[in-house]
Amino acid sequence: MVEKADFNEIEYKANVLIEALPYIQELNGKIVVIKYGGSAMVDDLLKENVMKDVALLKSVGIKPVIVHGGGNEISRWSKYRGLESEFYKGLRVTDTETMEIAEMVLGSVNKGLVSYMESVGVKAVGLSGKDGFTIKVNRKLVDGKDIGFVGDIESVNTDLISILLDNDYVPVICPIGLDENYQMYNINADEAAAGIAVALGAEKLGFLTDTEGFYLDFEDKSSLISRISVEEAEKLVEEGRIEGGMLPKIQNCISAVNGGVKRVHILDGRKSHSLLLEIFTNQGIGTLIYKSEEIL
Amino acid sequence: MVEKADFNEIEYKANVLIEALPYIQELNGKIVVIKYGGSAMVDDLLKENVMKDVALLKSVGIKPVIVHGGGNEISRWSKYRGLESEFYKGLRVTDTETMEIAEMVLGSVNKGLVSYMESVGVKAVGLSGKDGFTIKVNRKLVDGKDIGFVGDIESVNTDLISILLDNDYVPVICPIGLDENYQMYNINADEAAAGIAVALGAEKLGFLTDTEGFYLDFEDKSSLISRISVEEAEKLVEEGRIEGGMLPKIQNCISAVNGGVKRVHILDGRKSHSLLLEIFTNQGIGTLIYKSEEIL
């Protein structure tokens, strides 16, 4: 902890709390969707800090919803089972056995997050898109190729999530959906987070990533963009100026903003409390994508 | 289907429906907990029939709650993982890795049941005892021996289950709980079903088993008991007249009845619709354990 005179520390503490006041007032009763993944999901200290951040959001009257992926665990368990992990254009080719493993792994991560949240004093419930038939999907085709049980979101039924939010639970959701024949599919977690945020009319959507934000040129650290309107982002996409890894994420950001989410943030999940700082302080963290007319 | 004249068939159908009337009236709005396990969980036709039975219960205003185990799947996945399954007095010795596998397997069974229920038109939500900190446990000691992460139920918080029931969802619950340090434990599914039924003030608790009911002498099929008061059952236990396999089940029945559940049934899950027939017809199916003053 920094060294300083007692009185100043006290004064400083008060200022930090007071700085948070307008943000708390503005977000009271609003829904904030957090896509949780990457380093923040693996490193224990980061994990603990994310959980505390969510707890703080909840304690001041914000309604957080967490959407998470399964990280490397799916590959690990596939190997135990003797299966090869195969990818096509960055998406896991998913046969019946892989889907089964994906569900087990995502379920385990899901309930693990739930007990973590309970341990910091927050009531949580772990869901997949099967529960209450919350996420309905269609089979995704990638350039016309069938890659198995990978789904595109057709619709999100928010009934169950809303009941849980109204009763003070934090929904923790893993990205599995059902098609109209009740066959399950894996969904990209970013896409699920964006779809859920839109369906809920969320105020904010934050992606916890392993990057500081969105760089115009990934090699050039000085090209980090701190805020960009959705129109500008669409233009960059059209011009082909966004490279591979970042492209789908930006596209999810764009679809979330166009679907009505006021602000979407790409946050650095490798830094402790980036979520908290973004929400409650004047510090600009990561990259903000916004609808131009919403921000004056 | 039986052969008979049309008119008689129509009349017969009407009689079956009318026979169900008093049972429907009596159970309206009441909670029925179903422990789902054994053959009924493995055979696809039986599984479909159990799901339809639950759907019918739900459709006539009863509130079903399902508690299930993981069957042989835990052993199967332990083997993939290269672990030996070890048992002590019928209970799985559960180390950290086995607990992890148990959670994954139970979660997979859990969400599988959820999608099955959705497919027959019933809204369902899959929970473990972690969700909403629903099940709190202590570490079980067996004859003073520590067998790892196997828990005894300390308390059941029914808030989350009740919210789901009030909103027309069928809770499907797998038997995992947390201790006061948020460490997870496996729980015997029969014990979990009994504990949940008591906490909810359930009207009925039905165990779907691989036996026709409770035999005084398992070798003698004619010794099947169709109804027995809890006092008589306690006497049989004290006298040591109940043999190994059946003993813990009978003890769970006794604790459920003593905890306030009006009627507990041991049903033959190997026969289609045994649940339905027990509840909606005059046919006595399996064994009923009851509080003597409740049944006149």
Next chain:
Amino acid sequence: MVEKADFNEIEYKANVLIEALPYIQELNGKIVVIKYGGSAMVDDLLKENVMKDVALLKSVGIKPVIVHGGGNEISRWSKYRGLESEFYKGLRVTDTETMEIAEMVLGSVNKGLVSYMESVGVKAVGLSGKDGFTIKVNRKLVDGKDIGFVGDIESVNTDLISILLDNDYVPVICPIGLDENYQMYNINADEAAAGIAVALGAEKLGFLTDTEGFYLDFEDKSSLISRISVEEAEKLVEEGRIEGGMLPKIQNCISAVNGGVKRVHILDGRKSHSLLLEIFTNQGIGTLIYKSEEIL
């Protein structure tokens, strides 16, 4: 009862109940109006069976509303009173004294049905259109001729009926209304049933009659129509192909369907449980009149 092996009987019972499942799910919380009259109102066994059918509807979450007539009782009491029963085009010419008798007789039938329903475990309330000013009428003119206190429905105020339905009572309604000066009028019971069904937005309206259904040619039993769209029925009426007795009933069916009732049934009240069978089984009973776009 049919003779068959025990096991088959049990299996059969389960099948009947499972057959009812989709119908129960579809009608849950929906309003079904039943016009009760004819033999079903006179024969004691039939009466008991209708009451049980209504009880079953109620017990599975359907909201039944009963509308009834007075049968031959009005003529009987008119005779005691020394009055001649006079009819014009099938309608009773109704002077003040006849109206008084009609109200007494309908009231007696009404409360008789109420106590019958209570005896099968259903809470019921007997109303006339006076209660809560539920039915407002105008004086009917038949071909310009005034036939006394016979009313046409002007409007139905559903407030009172809805309150009773919401509080789990079955409304039993006799067809008497008030005009704007609070003068009472007799109403044709079929017309009242149709008007009430429309005002309530009922899902179904069933007429219990003394015929098997609607015959194109009443002499030719093979001309029984099991289903007909409202457009076809209107065409038959226009073409003058529907004979006297059946004409007003078909017209009430047409006006109910055009008013928004999804399905209207002409049922044979002389056969036990025809109501039940129509609603809960695959058996087609009687004649169904429907809006063509509603049924696929």
Next chain:
Amino acid sequence: MVEKADFNEIEYKANVLIEALPYIQELNGKIVVIKYGGSAMVDDLLKENVMKDVALLKSVGIKPVIVHGGGNEISRWSKYRGLESEFYKGLRVTDTETMEIAEMVLGSVNKGLVSYMESVGVKAVGLSGKDGFTIKVNRKLVDGKDIGFVGDIESVNTDLISILLDNDYVPVICPIGLDENYQMYNINADEAAAGIAVALGAEKLGFLTDTEGFYLDFEDKSSLISRISVEEAEKLVEEGRIEGGMLPKIQNCISAVNGGVKRVHILDGRKSHSLLLEIFTNQGIGTLIYKSEEIL
């Protein structure tokens, strides 16, 4: 109308309204049961005035409940039917046919009152004790003699009445009840009024009678008692000082007060608006029976 200068009349009007203020405040939301019978039920002007009085009670937030008898109509209709009216100790000997007539006549009076109330702007619903199984009775024995279908109240289920009151309807109730086998019985209307008032926890019960109140000596008009405690009334009964006609009424008053009704009034139904004046003015009208500790 009295002759006086305009200004005084205006002032006087204001005073009358202001005089009513404390009574309105005191009775707001309270239940007042009115036994309606005698001349007030026969004379058209009196009838209209009673209806308006009830309407005024209702309009200022009081919850009126009306209980009525059938007057001479039962005898009249028995005669049409060719039956002899037979009495034993003032009670009508009631066979099946008489009971049927009683129900018809009471039903007709009942719905007549309902439409009268509607005509003065008050929503009303006519009930018998059958509706919602509101009144449960036992067969009355008079000095050990069976006089047929005459019932003693065993219990009053106030559910239905309360729902109607909560929804702003005035319940109008005729004194018919059911026994445990759903057989109907006639009940003395005063007894029914007292029983209903007690079950509802009514604040007041008013009997509209054909007498000015309660006379110690009926021959001596100066012996009119304006207020008497229930203890004093019980003493008079015990001492045999209350004569025939008045005795059962006083006994009903006593049982109402002992059952918790704060004030019971015997009012002169032959005088217009006696109900109104008793409730809203300082004028003492008729006789008040009260629990001594309640009135200070």
Next chain:
Amino acid sequence: MVEKADFNEIEYKANVLIEALPYIQELNGKIVVIKYGGSAMVDDLLKENVMKDVALLKSVGIKPVIVHGGGNEISRWSKYRGLESEFYKGLRVTDTETMEIAEMVLGSVNKGLVSYMESVGVKAVGLSGKDGFTIKVNRKLVDGKDIGFVGDIESVNTDLISILLDNDYVPVICPIGLDENYQMYNINADEAAAGIAVALGAEKLGFLTDTEGFYLDFEDKSSLISRISVEEAEKLVEEGRIEGGMLPKIQNCISAVNGGVKRVHILDGRKSHSLLLEIFTNQGIGTLIYKSEEIL
């Protein structure tokens, strides 16, 4: 009190109460705003009578809202403070110190009325337009001249008033508002009453004044107008036929009627119970301004 025979007095009382019935029924649950000022606020007997009138309104289910001014008290306290009262076109020029005094005086009158209301059994709450930011104002300019902290109503937020009305409190409101910078302003009480009545969708607005009503020619007492449509009133204003003192009051009446208030009354606050008589009797008191299509 007028002299007359007892019986007639009783009959007369009943008639007065019955005369009030349709008015009570019509106004049940409706909001009536009363601008309280002038003599009625100074004379103790008049004050008591106004409070009782409001209590009677409240007791019969009407929802009264009181808006009041500060009368001569502001001048009196300005003098204590050593300030000159300055007026421009009838409006008090209001500097900071005068505003402070106005708030103190209005607050004192406000809470005085509250305790008066409590003393006649009515729950009341005293508000200014600051509470719940109920009244938002702009600075008024009079013919382009700035007269200080005198405000024009920009908007009325009815949330707080509605919560109080729903919980059975009478809001007593003094005419102070805030601008967008939270600076307070004095508002003309008539203007405040009209603005509040419009915002609440009040049924009636009554101005208690020191005149019998609206005279076409103030010198000619026979020119008192008992009712006038808003269209006619607007025409008189346009034609310049309304003189100084009465003009702003008539303009407030016109804006209230045009804003949706059904009836606006100018009442003589110098006569006891003029409010009561206007509302509950056939006596036309003062002047009624109405929307022509509303009154048939």
Next chain:
Amino acid sequence: MVEKADFNEIEYKANVLIEALPYIQELNGKIVVIKYGGSAMVDDLLKENVMKDVALLKSVGIKPVIVHGGGNEISRWSKYRGLESEFYKGLRVTDTETMEIAEMVLGSVNKGLVSYMESVGVKAVGLSGKDGFTIKVNRKLVDGKDIGFVGDIESVNTDLISILLDNDYVPVICPIGLDENYQMYNINADEAAAGIAVALGAEKLGFLTDTEGFYLDFEDKSSLISRISVEEAEKLVEEGRIEGGMLPKIQNCISAVNGGVKRVHILDGRKSHSLLLEIFTNQGIGTLIYKSEEIL
């Protein structure tokens, strides 16, 4: 502001917010009563900071209630009015005119605080104990001497305050009450705060004072007590060890704790944000008086 590296500042901010988490969780939905007086009410910066502190409490789900006094303003206005301020044992001798001035001054302070709260985004309502007859008092006698309209709290009716809290308003209350004859009285503000806190079952009561806390020996600054149980405080009072100025405050603290308020704080209102720091940080500020069994 302290100088430090950016990264550290960010980390530090996060830590301050996270430090607040358990306090926010613990106090969510709880009532905190704040006695506002002294320097904090006079100095503009302090005032602004107190308002922001209250806003922050409110924004995180705490329910603040403010009770305030009138400071020196009463004396100032008494002087304008030409009255002498007279005190007896520290209490203002209050005649009718002084009471009138007290009400005006307190009302002005009250509504001033209300508009201040509105300006920081918090909905507030200013009340005196007259509103809703919230505070009932008896005339206080000091050593048997009548000092005029100074009241002791007899009871606090929390209905109105609770309605406002439930609807998200901050009640701002000035210490005036009514006796049973609706005569108003001045109440000591500390006593009013304690009485209101007890009646509301508040979790905390904070007194903003012009001292750092409670000193055992006021001359010896090192004798500041940071926490003391109510039993110890009572002992000090009994032993006569608490000197004049502090004695009544400590007595109000004791009566609040004994009345059920969990924690009472004496805070230094001269330091900015002392309220905030006490509630949301680990810093112990001022003096805490507590019930010994409540704090472990």
